[in-house]
Amino acid sequence: MKKTILVSALAALSAAGAAHAHFQLVYTPDVMLEKPADLDLKLVFGHPMENGHTMDMGQPKEFFVTFKGRKTDITNELKPITWQGAHSEAMAYEASYKVRRNGDYIFTLIPEPYMEGSEDIYIQQITKSYINKGAMPTGWNEPLGLPTEILPLNKPYQVFAGSTFTGQLLSEGKPAAGVECEIEYINTDIDMDGNAFDENNKGPVPDTAIVAMTDDNGMFTFGIPRPGVWGFACLGSGPEKEYQGKELSQDAVIWINATALQ
Amino acid sequence: MMPTRLYLSLGLALGFALASTTSFAHTPLCSCYDMGGGTVLCEGGFSDGSSAAGVDIRVVDGNDNVVLEGVMSEFSEFEFDKPQGDYMVVFDAGPGHAVEIDSDDIVE
Numbered sequence: 058m059k060k061t062i063l064v065s066a067l068a069a070l071s072a073a074g075a076a077h078a079h080f081q082l083v084y085t086p087d088v089m090l091e092k093p094a095d096l097d098l099k100l101v102f103g104h105p106m107e108n109g110h111t112m113d114m115g116q117p118k119e120f121f122v123t124f125k126g127r128k129t130d131i132t133n134e135l136k137p138i139t140w141q142g143a144h145s146e147a148m149a150y151e152a153s154y155k156v157r158r159n160g161d162y163i164f165t166l167i168p169e170p171y172m173e174g175s176e177d178i179y180i181q182q183i184t185k186s187y188i189n190k191g192a193m194p195t196g197w198n199e200p201l202g203l204p205t206e207i208l209p210l211n212k213p214y215q216v217f218a219g220s221t222f223t224g225q226l227l228s229e230g231k232p233a234a235g236v237e238c239e240i241e242y243i244n245t246d247i248d249m250d251g252n253a254f255d256e257n258n259k260g261p262v263p264d265t266a267i268v269a270m271t272d273d274n275g276m277f278t279f280g281i282p283r284p285g286v287w288g289f290a291c292l293g294s295g296p297e298k299e300y301q302g303k304e305l306s307q308d309a310v311i312w313i314n315a316t317a318l319q
Numbered sequence: 320m321m322p323t324r325l326y327l328s329l330g331l332a333l334g335f336a337l338a339s340t341t342s343f344a345h346t347p348l349c350s351c352y353d354m355g356g357g358t359v360l361c362e363g364g365f366s367d368g369s370s371a372a373g374v375d376i377r378v379v380d381g382n383d384n385v386v387l388e389g390v391m392s393e394f395s396e397f398e399f400d401k402p403q404g405d406y407m408v409v410f411d412a413g414p415g416h417a418v419e420i421d422s423d424d425i426v427e
Contacts, residue, residue, distance in 0.1 A: 093352070093426075159350050159362055191350045194368040 078239040078266055079112070079173070080105050080288045081182035081310050083166050084247060088214040088314045090190040093157040097249055100150040100166060101140050102182075105288065106241035108258050111142030114149055115169030122154060123163040125195050141253035143245065149252070159191030161214075165201060170300045179300040182290060184310040187213040200227055205295035207238075207311040216281055217318040223278040225271075226291045226309060232275030238291040240267040240279055260285070281315045288312050345369070349376075349410035349418040353401065353427045360398045361420075363391050363410050371395040374412050381405040 082101045087094070100120070103111040120132045131152060140149035156162055164186045170179035183203055189212075200208050210223040226233040244262065246255040260283060269277040271291065281287060288310060295307025349371075351361040363371035376397045377388040386402050391410075408425070410418040 157352065159348065159364065191348055192346075192366055193348050193364045194366070 078104065078106075078241055078290055079171075079180055079182065080239075080241055080290055081166065081168055081184040082243070082288070083164050083184050083186040083312065084243070084286070085186070085188065086247070086249065088186075088188050089192075090156060090188065093155070093190070096154045096156055096188065098152045098154065098164065098186075099138075099140075099247070099249065099252065100135070100152070100168075102147070102149070102168070102171060103140075103142060103254070104241075105243040105245070107262055108143045108245045108254060108256075111140055111145050111147040111149075111254070112171055113147045115171070117150060117166055117168050119165070119167040120150075120152065121165055123165065123196070123201055124158070125160055126199070128201075138252050141251065143254050143256040151252070156188060156190050159193035160189070160195035161193075161197045162188040162190070163197070163201065164188070165203065167203075170305055172303075178304040178306055180306050180308065181295070181297070181300070182308045182310045183295065184312070186312045189214045200230065202230065203227075203309075204229060204297065205233070205291070205307060205309040207289055207291060207309045209311060209313070210276075211313075213311060213313040216287075216313050216315040218281050218284040218315045219318070220315075221278050221280045222287070222289075222313055222315075223276060224289060224311060226275040226277070226294055228294045229296050232271075232273075233291070233294045234271055234273045234275055236271045236275075236291050236294045238269050238271065238277050238289050240269060240287065240289055242283070242285040242287045244285075281313075284315050284317050286312060286314055347371070347374075347410060347412040347416045347418050349408070349420060351408050351420050351425045353425050354398070355427055357401050358398055359401050359408075359425055360396060361391075361408055361410065363395050363397075363412075363418075365412075371410070371412070374410065376411065377409050378402060379407050379409060 084099045085096045102114050121128050121130045134152040135150045138149050138151050140147050166184045170181040205228045207224040216222050244258045271277050291309045293306045294309050297307045346366040349363040354360050371391045372393045374391045378386045391397050406422045408420045
């Protein structure tokens with residue numbers, strides 16, 4: 058690892074500003090499959106590390122899965138649900154998807170922009186989550202050509218606690234430098250049948266937001282301190298800056314799964 | 320005398336053979352599916368993402384008799400008519416690099 062990346066990441070960690078971040082979830086519990094399976098996916102917009110306020114999602118603009126370079130639109134598979142957050146209910150979505158063949162399945166959500174009244178801006182988090190079947194890698198490290206996205210440089214479905222995760226932030230396919238990326242983990246149990254976050258937290262909540270800044274090549278590296286589902290949200294890196302006459306923060310989000318190497 | 324490097328290679332191959340469910344560099348991978356209609360489709364590959372085109376594959380019956388043999392296609396696939404009774408698929412990428420799949424594990 059380059060010393061400069063580590064230094065900038067550490068500096069960002071200690072100089073973080075705002076409290077806790079919005080994160081668009083595209084969640085399914087099992088991300089490394091040995092056998093064919095019917096996946097249940099939950100799309101929820103919340104504050105996963107704080108286990109705080111859950112926000113209403115609008116009808117997603119796009120929801121698709123990319124397998125071996127082929128994009129399949131599964132927007133019609135989405136069903137609206139009511140999600141029970143630890144402190145509030147919110148509109149969310151769910152979908153099912155059958156995984157059979159070996160390889161990497163990349164689920165991408167392009168949500169309807171969300172009006173964040175407290176900041177008077179719209180937030181649109183373009184979100185990727187990864188599933189692997191049969192241990193065969195088939196494209197987890199390839200960009201999808203999204204307006205903005207985080208390209209993983211480690212297998213996102215197999216990261217080990219105590220190791221690091223490196224991503225490259227792209228905006229219209231080009232590295233995006235100097236962008237703030239917020240980092241959280243899902244800090245509660247998820248009830249897949251009950252569409253709910255547990256009201257109890259699983260782990261600590263840092264005093265301030267965890268942040269890494271992208272370097273000149275759009276890269277950031279973060280040491281994963283504990284097992285869990287970790288999200289990275291790079292803020293305002295997308296090309297669209299305005300929506301319905303107001304500022305738009307078009308963010309890139311990626312989810313990774315970290316386990317203990319035991 | 321066998322070079323040290325060859326000993327190491329043999330050791331690694333043995334390690335891979337004993338750990339078929341986990342993945343190391345260039346570990347063979349194979350999955351088979353009952354496609355319905357009396358056929359079985361197998362797809363192969365390696366853990367580094369490389370193709371299994373041309374890799375030997377065979378089907379043996381409950382008495383270890385070879386029922387049919389073939390090679391993986393350019394798409395790393397092999398489809399065959401489902402035999403009667405118990406059988407096993409052997410994806411054979413060389414010594415220490417074989418994957419065996421029992422018919423009980425091949426489902427629709």
